[in-house]
Amino acid sequence: xxxxYINLLISVAALLGxxxxxxxxxxxxxxxMLEQTVFANKQGVNLALxxxxxxxxxxxxxxxxxxxxxxxxxxxxYSLNSQNTAYYPTSIYSYGDAGVKSKMEDIWRTxxxxxxNINSFLQNLDAKPGLLDAxxxxxxxxxxxxxxxxxxxxxxxxxxxxxxxxxSTQISIPFYDKTVSSVARPLLPANEVMKNIVTDLNNAExxxxxxxxxxxxxxxxxxxxxxxxxxxxxxxxxxxxxxxxVNLYRGDKAIALAAAKVVIQNASKFPWTTLANKNERVNxxxxxxxxxxxxxxxxxxxxxxxxxxDGASLDNIVILxxxxxxxxxxxxxxxxxxxxxxxxxxxWEVPANSSKTFRTFxxxxxxxxxxxxxxxxxxxxxxxxxxxxxxxELDQNQALAYLNTVRNNRGLINLGxxxxxxxxxxxxxxxxxxxxxxxxxxxxxxxxxxxxxxxxGAPAYTxxxxxxxxxxxxxxxQFH
Numbered sequence: 001x002x003x004x005y006i007n008l009l010i011s012v013a014a015l016l017g018x019x020x021x022x023x024x025x026x027x028x029x030x031x032x033m034l035e036q037t038v039f040a041n042k043q044g045v046n047l048a049l050x051x052x053x054x055x056x057x058x059x060x061x062x063x064x065x066x067x068x069x070x071x072x073x074x075x076x077x078y079s080l081n082s083q084n085t086a087y088y089p090t091s092i093y094s095y096g097d098a099g100v101k102s103k104m105e106d107i108w109r110t111x112x113x114x115x116x117n118i119n120s121f122l123q124n125l126d127a128k129p130g131l132l133d134a135x136x137x138x139x140x141x142x143x144x145x146x147x148x149x150x151x152x153x154x155x156x157x158x159x160x161x162x163x164x165x166x167x168s169t170q171i172s173i174p175f176y177d178k179t180v181s182s183v184a185r186p187l188l189p190a191n192e193v194m195k196n197i198v199t200d201l202n203n204a205e206x207x208x209x210x211x212x213x214x215x216x217x218x219x220x221x222x223x224x225x226x227x228x229x230x231x232x233x234x235x236x237x238x239x240x241x242x243x244x245x246v247n248l249y250r251g252d253k254a255i256a257l258a259a260a261k262v263v264i265q266n267a268s269k270f271p272w273t274t275l276a277n278k279n280e281r282v283n284x285x286x287x288x289x290x291x292x293x294x295x296x297x298x299x300x301x302x303x304x305x306x307x308x309x310d311g312a313s314l315d316n317i318v319i320l321x322x323x324x325x326x327x328x329x330x331x332x333x334x335x336x337x338x339x340x341x342x343x344x345x346x347x348w349e350v351p352a353n354s355s356k357t358f359r360t361f362x363x364x365x366x367x368x369x370x371x372x373x374x375x376x377x378x379x380x381x382x383x384x385x386x387x388x389x390x391x392x393e394l395d396q397n398q399a400l401a402y403l404n405t406v407r408n409n410r411g412l413i414n415l416g417x418x419x420x421x422x423x424x425x426x427x428x429x430x431x432x433x434x435x436x437x438x439x440x441x442x443x444x445x446x447x448x449x450x451x452x453x454x455x456x457g458a459p460a461y462t463x464x465x466x467x468x469x470x471x472x473x474x475x476x477x478q479f480h
């Protein structure tokens with residue numbers, strides 16, 4: 001997606017809202033006449049759909065809170081003390097803190113308003129049969145429904161119970177299907193929400209059966225054609241990857257494995273990063289964009305990177321940075337402080353022109369050229385499919401082979417058969433998903449009883465539902 005095109009999409013998204021500030025979720029469309037104008041032709045439909053993509057890339061959602069900052073802070077990624085007023089309360093799971101409550105409210109409201117905008121988009125397609133050709137209509141619907149599933153799933157992961165045999169029946173969050181209504185939906189048991197998410201993904205898969213990504217791959221291009229750059233959209237393989245993630249969280253390992261294998265069998269469409277990419281210093285592809293099954297574009301990324309991680313300008317008490325001891329432990333550096341792992345250097349560097357002696361996070365730092373992967377945050381990657389396959393595979397030799405495939409493509413040697421598989425998988429999640437928001441959910445999914453503090457010497461956090469389950473925001477709980 002090119003910048004001038006994105007600016008146009010942002011303008012349309014702002015024009016539509018697609019929602020206004022009304023009632024309990026701020027989700028009702030503002031202007032039916034405007035909607036009818038936008039949905040008068042294919043170009044309008046294109047802009048409306050991309051308006052949804054702009055929304056999920058906002059700082060409220062995958063542009064920051066659910067990737068770079070809030071959820072990663074909850075995973076004890078960074079060394080924070082009480083002087084860091086912005087994120088310290090989040091790091092100690094102080095969900096009653098006013099700042100934390102405001103942040104969670106923002107995540108919740110933006111997620112559900114986007115869900116309602118998705119439903120409005122689908123309703124408008126229903127109201128205009130024949131506006132799009134059958135193939136395009138099917139693909140657009142599949143993308144929208146998959147987006148709705150992902151948003152519900154992440155609200156369930158964040159605000160829902162620890163999803164185990166017992167907790168899966170606990171009341172969790174509401175689920176909003178295609179009907180747009182100002183009436184609050186009831187809070188559902190977590191397993192009912194999960195059933196709806198799985199149904200959405202299954203429907204999306206069927207709708208995307210003619211996605212050109214299946215035969216042609218991602219098709220990176222400077223064109224604004226909606227059927228290229230498929231890894232920036234909820235393409236067929238993104239749906240399969242999300243099915244793998246969802247079903248693993250649900251405990252359906254056989255289904256998760258089958259879905260992951262579909263993507264692995266098409267891994268050539270998402271090729272591993274190379275040593276040349278890793279060593280590129282002027283325009284490094286730190287996000288390993290070729291491996292990205294789904295990513296989000298945000299034109300605020302470098303402003304956000306600097307506000308959170310910039311080693312040259314931020315004070316030590318403000319910056320989000322792991323301690324040196326924590327970082328070297330995660331990446332198992334040698335005596336000279338180096339690691340062969342592609343994810344260590346140049347993702348982590350001691351900042352130049354600074355008094356800091358510790359490495360700071362550079363994964364989303366800007367590059368000189370306006371290459372295709374600028375302003376991009378990965379949401380689903382081929383590496384995760386190998387991790388899921390490794391965790392779900394009953395044959396331990398094959399499971400180890402899946403894990404070693406990722407390690408080999410990160411510059412590391414094979415693990416032997418005597419390796420502690422669970423520990424090694426956790427290490428991979430720690431290394432692979434910095435700035436992508438997945439580690440906290442791994443801990444929650446596996447009911448990890450204790451998480452090492454991000455602060456050196458501090459006791460580990462004893463984890464239970466009081467820390468793993470974020471309370472529902474007031475805007476939702478007051479209606480139930």
